[in-house]
Amino acid sequence: xxxxxxxxxxxxxxxxxxxxxxxxxxxxxxxxxxxxxxxxxxxxxxxxxxxxxxxxxxxxxxxxxxxxxxxxxxxxxxxxxxxxxxxxxxxxxxxxxxxxxxxxxxxxxxxxxxxxxxxxxxxxxxxxxxxxxxxxxxxxxxxxxxxxxxxxxxxxxxxxxxxxxxxxxxxxxxxxxxxxxxxxxxxxxxxxxxxxxxxxxxxxxxxxxxxxxxxxxxxxxxxxxxxxxxxxxxxxxxxxxxxxxxxxxxxxxxxxxxxxxxxxxxxxxxxxxxxxxxxxxxxxxxxxxxxxxxxxxxxxxxxxxxxxxxxxxxxxxxxxxxxxxxxxxxxxxxxxxxxxxxxxxxxxxxxxxxxxxxxxxxxxxxxxxxxxxxxxxxxxxxxxxxxxxxxxxxxxxxxxxxxxxxxxxxxxxxxxxxxxxxxxxxxxxxxxxxxxxxxxxxxxxxxxxxxxxxxxxxxxxxxxxxxxxxxxxxxxxxxxxx
Amino acid sequence: xxxxxxxxxxxxxxxxxxxxxxxxxxxxxxxxxxxxxxxxxxxxxxxxxxxxxxxxxxxxxxxxxxxxxxxxxxxxxxxxxxxxxxxxxxxxxxxxxxxxxxxxxxxxxxxxxxxxxxxxxxxxxxxxxxxxxxxxxxxxxxxxxxxxxxxxxxxxxxxxxxxxxxxxxxxxxxxxxxxxxxxxxxxxxxxxxxxxxxxxxxxxxxxxxxxxxxxxxxxxxxxxxxxxxxxxxxxxxxxxxxxxxxx
Numbered sequence: 197x198x199x200x201x202x203x204x205x206x207x208x209x210x211x212x213x214x215x216x217x218x219x220x221x222x223x224x225x226x227x228x229x230x231x232x233x234x235x236x237x238x239x240x241x242x243x244x245x246x247x248x249x250x251x252x253x254x255x256x257x258x259x260x261x262x263x264x265x266x267x268x269x270x271x272x273x274x275x276x277x278x279x280x281x282x283x284x285x286x287x288x289x290x291x292x293x294x295x296x297x298x299x300x301x302x303x304x305x306x307x308x309x310x311x312x313x314x315x316x317x318x319x320x321x322x323x324x325x326x327x328x329x330x331x332x333x334x335x336x337x338x339x340x341x342x343x344x345x346x347x348x349x350x351x352x353x354x355x356x357x358x359x360x361x362x363x364x365x366x367x368x369x370x371x372x373x374x375x376x377x378x379x380x381x382x383x384x385x386x387x388x389x390x391x392x393x394x395x396x397x398x399x400x401x402x403x404x405x406x407x408x409x410x411x412x413x414x415x416x417x418x419x420x421x422x423x424x425x426x427x428x429x430x431x432x433x434x435x436x437x438x439x440x441x442x443x444x445x446x447x448x449x450x451x452x453x454x455x456x457x458x459x460x461x462x463x464x465x466x467x468x469x470x471x472x473x474x475x476x477x478x479x480x481x482x483x484x485x486x487x488x489x490x491x492x493x494x495x496x497x498x499x500x501x502x503x504x505x506x507x508x509x510x511x512x513x514x515x516x517x518x519x520x521x522x523x524x525x526x527x528x529x530x531x532x533x534x535x536x537x538x539x540x541x542x543x544x545x546x547x548x549x550x551x552x553x554x555x556x557x558x559x560x561x562x563x564x565x566x567x568x569x570x571x572x573x574x575x576x577x578x579x580x581x582x583x584x585x586x587x588x589x590x591x592x593x594x595x596x597x598x599x600x601x602x603x604x605x606x607x608x609x610x611x612x613x614x615x616x617x618x619x620x621x622x623x624x625x626x627x628x629x630x631x632x633x634x635x636x637x638x639x640x641x642x643x644x645x646x647x648x649x650x651x652x653x654x655x656x657x658x659x660x661x662x663x664x665x666x667x668x669x670x671x672x673x674x675x676x677x678x
Numbered sequence: 679x680x681x682x683x684x685x686x687x688x689x690x691x692x693x694x695x696x697x698x699x700x701x702x703x704x705x706x707x708x709x710x711x712x713x714x715x716x717x718x719x720x721x722x723x724x725x726x727x728x729x730x731x732x733x734x735x736x737x738x739x740x741x742x743x744x745x746x747x748x749x750x751x752x753x754x755x756x757x758x759x760x761x762x763x764x765x766x767x768x769x770x771x772x773x774x775x776x777x778x779x780x781x782x783x784x785x786x787x788x789x790x791x792x793x794x795x796x797x798x799x800x801x802x803x804x805x806x807x808x809x810x811x812x813x814x815x816x817x818x819x820x821x822x823x824x825x826x827x828x829x830x831x832x833x834x835x836x837x838x839x840x841x842x843x844x845x846x847x848x849x850x851x852x853x854x855x856x857x858x859x860x861x862x863x864x865x866x867x868x869x870x871x872x873x874x875x876x877x878x879x880x881x882x883x884x885x886x887x888x889x890x891x892x893x894x895x896x897x898x899x900x901x902x903x904x905x906x907x908x909x910x911x912x913x914x915x916x917x918x919x920x921x922x923x924x925x
Contacts, residue, residue, distance in 0.1 A: 310853045332857045335836035337804040337818045339811055340854055361853045364808050365889035377728035377749050377907075378883045384812025384908065441685055447822045448692045455703050462707040462763075465812045467907060468749045476754060497688050504681035600755060674810050677853075 203228065204264045208548040209400045212610045214627060218265055219249075225267035229254055230279050232527070235543065237262075237614070237623055238640045239286040241269075241294045248296050253612055253625065257543035262612065272297035282530025285644060308360035308677050317344045317356050324348055328659065332361045339673035343662075350658045355651045362677035370637040374398065374603060380467045383641060383675035388414075388421040389617030390641075390675075391470040393624040397613040398472055401605040401628060409592035410474040411550055416487070416585050417457070417466050417475075419578040422618040424453035426571040426578075427498055429670050433568050434505055436664040437514040442505045449497045456490040459483070473601035484586055491579045502572045515565035519653035519665035522562045531649045533620015533642040534574065535669055538566040545616035545623075551581065564661075567668040574618075607632045619643065619672065641675035692823045697830075698919070702767050702910050707748045709766040711781025712739035716760035723752045723761065728883055729876065732761075733778075743769055743777040744879035747907035769905045770917025777879070777903055786902075788923035795868060796842055796922045799831040802872070803841035803865060807858045808890065809848030812908035813875040817845065820911045827915050830924050838862075843870030843901070846894075849877040849884040855891040862898060872902040872918070874909050882907065 202220040206212055220228070229236055229252050238253045250273075251266050275298035277284040287298040289307045298304070306315060320327075325346050332340035340361040346354040366382050379394035380387045392414055399406060428450035434442025454464040461469035461477050469475055479487070505511050521531065526539040537544065539562030546554050557573050559566035605628045614623045620642025629635040650669045654662050694700045702708075712734065720734040731745035732752060753761045764781075771777050776784050806814050820827040821834065835841050838861050850858060862869065876882035879900075884890055904917045919925075 308853075332854065333803075333805055333838075333861050337806070337814050337834055339806045339809065339814060340857065361857070362806075362808050362848070362851060363853055363889050364849060364851055364884045365887040368889075369884065369887055373886070375728045375883070377747055377751070381810045381812075381877070381883050381907070384810035385815060387812065439682075441682060441689070444692075444823045445685060445688045448824050451819070451822070451824050458703045459705045462705050462750060463748075463907075464816070464910070465908065467747070467812075468707070468751075476750070500688060501685050504685045507681045508679070598754075672811065674808070677851075 202265060206262055206264055206612070208262060209396045209611065209613050211400045211403070211606065212264075214608045214610050217610060220265055220267055222267045222269060222273060225250070225252070225265060226276055228265060230276060236280075236283060236286070236530070237621065238625060238638060239283060239290070240638050241290040241296050242636055243294065248294065250290075253623070255543070257547070260547045262548065262614075264612070269296060271295070272299050274299050275301040277301050281528050282645070285648065306360065308363045310360050315358050317358070318346065318354060320346050320353070325353065341673050345659060347659055350660065352654050352657055352659050352662070355654050357647055357651055359647065359673060359676050362674040364674070364678065366678040367637045367639060371634045374634060376470055376472055377467075380470070382639060382678065383672045384465060385425060385672065386421070386617045386619065386622060386641065386675060387465045387467055388417045388469065389615045389622045392418060393613045393615045393622045395470050395472055396615075397611045397624045397626045398603060398605070400611045400613070401609055401626060402601070402603060403606065404473050404601060406474045407593055407597065409589060410596055412585050412589050412592065413475045413477075413479055413596070414470065415550060416479065416582050417460070417469055418615070418617075419582050419585070420453055420457055421466060423494065423575050423578045424450050424457070425618045425670075426575045427453065427494065429667060430502060430505075430568055430571050432667045432670070433515070433564070433664060434511070436667050437511055439505060439508065439511050442501060442511075445497065445501045449494055449501070452490055452494050456486055459486060472603065473599065475596055478596045479586070479589060484589070487582065487586065491582060495576065495579050498572065498575055506569065512565070514661070514664060515568060516563060518564040518657060518661050519668060520561075520563045521649050521653050525652065526562065526649070529648050529652065530645045532645045533616070534570060534618070535567060535620065535646050535649055538562055538570045545614045545621040548614055549616065564664055564668040605632045605634070617642065619670070620646065639678060641672060643671040643673075643676040646671050647676060689823070693826060694824055697825065697912065697915050700912055701765065702912055704765070706765055706767060706910065707750050707763040709769060709779070709781065709783060710741050710746065710748075710753070710761060710763045712741065712761050713759070714739045716756070716758045718756050718758060718760035720760075723755050726751050726755050729880070729885065740778050740780050742880070743771075743779060743783075743905040744774060744903060745876055745882065745885075746905065747876050747882060749907070767910055767913045768916045769909075769913050770920060771903050772901065772921065774879075774903060777905060786917065786920035788921060792921065793923035796870070797924060800918065800922055801833055801835045801841050802843055802845050803838040803861060804834055804845045804847070805858050805861050807846060807848040807854035807878075808851035808884065809875065809877060813847040813878070813906075816908045816911050817847070817874065817914065820914055825911045825915060827918075830919055832915075832918055832922070838864035839866070841865045841869075843872065845872045845874055846878045847874050849881045849887065849890045850892050850894055852889055852891040855894060858894055862894075870901040871898050872904065873900045874904045874906075874914060876905060876907045879903050879905060
């Protein structure tokens with residue numbers, strides 16, 4: 197039998213009848229998704245009519261294609277992680293959520309679940325090795341997570357990251373009472389990306405087509421979010437290597453972007469901008485000028501500051517060759533988004549989106565330097581994209597619609613929505629049941645893939661370089677814990 | 679080095695000189711008010727609220743700022759301006775019931791003993807217990823070169839041992855309940871509790887979640903409530919300054 201017959205190629209945000217979702221036997225399923233070139237975006241399990249079904253969504257990034265396939269398994273199946281390490285977290289979550297056992301998984305530890313202090317960290321019985329425990333409450337104002345280092349002197353041999361402290365049951369809440377405000381709070385620093393993925397999935401399931409103008413405004417907001425966070429994060433990296441002027445200047449440069457976001461949407465993070473069926477706020481001529489002025493000011497300041505920063509020997513010596521994750525390793529462990537592109541991986545979920553002639557920006561070295569400098573390149577690119585989008589906005593309808601829609605989901609459907617947030621892909625997968633209720637809501641953010649990348653990046657580095665490695669990834673705790 | 683010195687010019691005019699009179703940019707959604715006499719479908723307005731913050735019945739109307747995410751959804755549903763969001767941003771309160779308002783908010787009254795202890799120096803330990811990182815980022819912004827809360831002696835510190843109290847964000851997840859309690863007790867007495875954001879005050883959009891555990895607040899009553907989703911830095915700083923009686 198031709199394996200390809202049982203794979204569904206689909207478009208981003210395309211509504212699919214659940215009856216049309218293909219099934220293949222487990223052997224062909226694993227043969228299909230295990231090859232090195234296949235990039236798995238999400239792998240999850242659900243119980244359907246008393247049977248366990250594995251769903252796999254994967255991408256052929258080069259040809260800009262998305263695929264879906266499924267298979268049925270029993271109470272256990274042979275783990276795929278040993279052949280494809282990047283699946284390790286997906287399989288841990290499958291076991292945690294459904295009890296289906298991936299036989300032979302190398303470390304089937306909890307993902308989000310916590311029962312007292314039962315988490316078993318890797319231990320070392322070497323007398324030269326000491327442990328450093330950090331968290332869940334950290335020194336700064338950040339979210340909670342626990343880091344356990346095994347160190348030999350100053351050198352980190354191993355880092356294990358325990359998460360789940362932020363688990364709020366977002367997916368269950370979205371099933372019971374879907375709302376855009378909840379989607380905005382999945383992860384506050386990715387407000388636009390998360391609410392956009394939610395809105396698009398729901399619109400697709402409700403057969404709502406939004407106007408070109410609204411599509412453009414959404415993308416402008418998405419790029420503004422990217423700029424704001426990247427500017428702030430370069431500043432944060434500067435702060436961590438004691439280059440205070442960089443931290444100060446870029447910290448307040450970020451303010452310019454988010455204050456413009458406030459003028460647009462009423463919130464510095466863009467909360468309230470997105471609505472189910474479009475956007476709540478229009479970009480009129482005054483707003484357009486404000487955004488253009490902001491872009492000019494931000495780019496000018498960032499250019500000057502970043503140039504000075506990267507010309508400074510003490511900064512460079514802290515960033516170069518620190519926290520290295522190469523291209524091969526990145527693919528093996530399934531890094532996504534900005535962190536993957538910094539290692540030379542060429543994929544970006546914006547190719548599945550409404551951007552025209554989108555070109556992917558990458559760096560090669562995969563160290564803190566690359567992850568920081570790539571942010572700078574992305575800031576410049578976002579500014580350019582926003583200008584283009586603003587120009588296109590002139591050719592569209594003169595106003596947005598103020599209509600309010602109510603959720604009217606089509607029964608027995610599947611939709612997959614992927615958005616490139618500033619960290620990387622934000623992928624929402626929604627399935628409705630026969631009564632039009634949401635039966636499954638699966639969210640996967642870039643942090644789900646990338647936390648393990650951070651753990652590998654700090655190996656053989658000084659423990660004092662952990663903060664700067666951490667900032668260069670700047671991963672989300674709540675985006676992982678949900 | 680020379681390049682770095684040149685960038686000093688970029689530092690100018692960043693500081694907000696007077697935090698007490700500064701206002702957020704236009705467009706900010708602040709204190710809401712309800713005109714009960716407006717011709718609206720109030721049932722529908724209440725039903726669109728994601729957190730159930732609106733109460734309109736028998737000619738009485740109120741919004742619970744402890745629940746309100748200031749999303750403005752109700753105002754957009756109103757056809758005749760029945761609900762409006764003003765630009766007013768000083769939304770803090772020392773009593774939970776003071777947050778249930780309609781267009782007017784009682785100013786924070788500073789207690790003498792608070793002023794005596796903390797009036798010139800307040801060190802806080804922040805605990806994110808399920809916060810989505812937007813309130814956390816706004817709390818960070820309070821100390822940046824724009825807002826510079828440190829000039830009033832108010833700072834965030836790394837250790838609870840150095841802190842006069844905790845600032846809590848997020849709805850308090852089950853998985854963070856113990857760590858929050860431990861951090862609270864690690865602070866020296868007298869210790870204060872400040873809750874920032876709709877999630878921390880009431881559970882916000884997560885109030886119906888089975889994964890949260892808000893029993894902390896049954897044992898320890900917050901001393902200061904700062905609403906928002908997220909709370910704006912000017913809201914946060916002004917509330918804290920009013921609370922400690924700073925000018």
